[in-house]
Amino acid sequence: MEFSINLSVPEKTAADCLVLPVFGTQLSTLAAGLDKDGWLAETCNELGDSVGSTLYIPLPGRRVLLVQLGDEKKLNADALRKAALAAAKALVAGKSTSADIFLAIAAAKTLGLKDAVAIIAQALVFESYRFVQFKSEPEVAPVLTAVNIAVSKKSEVEKAEHGLQAGVALGHGMNLTRDLGNLPGNICTPTYLANAAHLLAASYKMKCTVLEKPEMEALGMGSFLSVAQGSIEPPKLICLEYQGGKKSEKPVVLVGKGITFDSGGISLKPGLDMDEMKFDMCGAATVMGVIRAIAEQGLPINVVGVIPTCENMPSGKAVKPGDIVTSMSGQTIEILNTDAEGRLILCDALTYVARYEPELVIDIATLTGAIIIGLGNVASGLFTTNDQLADDLIKASNETGDKTWRMPLWDDYQEQLKSNFADMANIGGRAAGSITAAAFLSRFTKEYTWAHLDIAGVAHKSGAAKGATGRPVPLLVEFLTQRAAAKKK
Structure with a gap:
């Protein structure tokens, strides 16, 4: 057209x-x-x-x-x-x-x-x-x-x-996110996502780096790799660097969950609607869609997109409930449920991004079914302890109609993550499931300003209209646009 x-x-x-x-x-x-x-x-x-x-x-x-x-x-x-x-x-x-x-x-x-x-x-x-x-x-x-x-x-x-x-x-940008989300899991593997990132980088003259399993092992990403070990598909850590601002300006880092298919692992999901678990990489797809949109505009801001991506599959090699793994941060995690895998790959990615000395970090993930119980399919859940960052994201949400709602992230919820055998458990029970997931991630973000968007309810639709929605690309592009405009003043 x-x-x-x-x-x-x-x-x-x-x-x-x-x-x-x-x-x-x-x-x-x-x-x-x-x-x-x-x-x-x-x-x-x-x-x-x-x-x-x-x-x-x-x-x-x-x-x-x-x-x-x-x-x-x-x-x-x-x-x-x-x-x-x-x-x-x-x-x-x-x-x-x-x-x-x-x-x-x-x-x-x-x-x-x-x-x-x-x-x-x-x-x-x-x-x-x-x-x-x-x-x-x-x-x-x-x-x-x-x-x-x-x-x-x-x-x-x-x-x-x-x-x-x-x-x-x-x-x-939204259509790229929809394309990646709608692709079936046998096509859109971690390797496919890595190749798509290289293509995007070549199209807009960006830097793209992909870390392979040996490099992640050397970095000590035991949490991320534990999720990947049940699949024959090799994991990838994709890093896209868009430099539209001055070299001296610290970047905004976007981290997108990229589980290209989530069976639940040993904690196997019910068969009904399991096909929709191909959408569990919509956080990764969002990061790529956002970067495509800002690069096409030439937005004057520095943005890094980091995508931890793998499959979560059951096999003789798969991680088991009760296993204890060591994250890149050195903190140990008792895995009580292998279907709470998104936070296990994100925590190592959130530790890794500190090397970029970011101005702020936002992770985007189809993280919990609990957020759908709380907010339905209308709004994404916003978690942060930084009031200014929350206000800026809500302002962008109001401007675009891409709704988000701030959820609590009080220290009280950390109690639910206690483990008798490790530094923390990867789940906190049924109560406040989306909040305890965010609380888990917060333990790996002490070095920078951070927000978490749980997009499980908004990233795709079910039923007759089944398909990826392209959200929250509008919210994040507007947020970055407003941030770039503020730097000009």
Whole structure:
């Protein structure tokens, strides 16, 4: 799909389809030149009044897609995002090859033109996504190939183009995350992820380093390697370094859990829905999607992505409940449940990243089913003891609609991790499962500012809509964008 930003008026456009905003029951003034006989205004009464309702109307030589934006005085980013996704879905599913979209003009007054264009562009890239590479009879591809996002003044083109670049980059990052998440476990192995990281690095001139098992053994990553020992697939520790800022600036480090398939190990999971454990590497996929998005924009900030990746499988070599392992930090761990493996690979990665002298570290992981019990599929769980970092992440969440909710991380929960035989156990019992998992990770993050995002509820959907969502890429890209902007001031 090719995008453009041009000065445009509805009655003079050559596009197959015009996308026009409606506020409540009022057709926008943008359509006045098309509606000389009042027919469009009359027909728009058939459009639903809920934000995101759409209605196709045929006109001589073209089609009009009306999109409900709701009350003009209450228009905000969430409303435009919902309307843009609905419009994009209708366009992609339609028969038009080109479209002229006038939503940004209508939303610019309250949201700003750059942000409005970014939301629309991201929606179009997101809704154009299809995962069909394993189907013998591929679905019919969308025919929409050219989209113009209209502006009302020539002086607005440059600002809108910045928004377009940001929105398209975010869409591409989310779609990379979705692609990696949707791949089956027999394809997306740790080696596949490492090769994908090398390809990403080559595309954007980044540094990519992959540590193999012997190097991890030399570093003393006994916790990480204990998870990997039951599989024939070799583990990898992937390090991507994006340098968009000054060399002297400390990096933000993102650590993504990369269990490419999680059987539970000896503590075997129930068979129902076990196929969805291919999504247990969505933290890793998020890191790669975020780095793709910021690299495509050329964001002026330094970011390091670290991905510990392996399979968790049962075998004669697999780690057993009751085994004790020594982490890279030197702390010993009694493994009471081999299905609590994500924290075992993350703890060594969190120890390893201290060598980057990070400004801060955020780990992203499909870590616990308990967070789904607490927050459902709406919000990711945010854990940190740093109030400023929490505030910054919540601000980015509010800006993007990629919801997160701060959870407690009090020292009281550390009591549940006591072990009679090692420095700690890897689980703390049924109570507060997501919190004790975060409490476990916190023991390996004393050297820097740290936050943990438990994305088990938001990284993928089940049922008829089964698939990776691309979250929380929007949250993290916005967080990094705001951080880069603050450094400029």
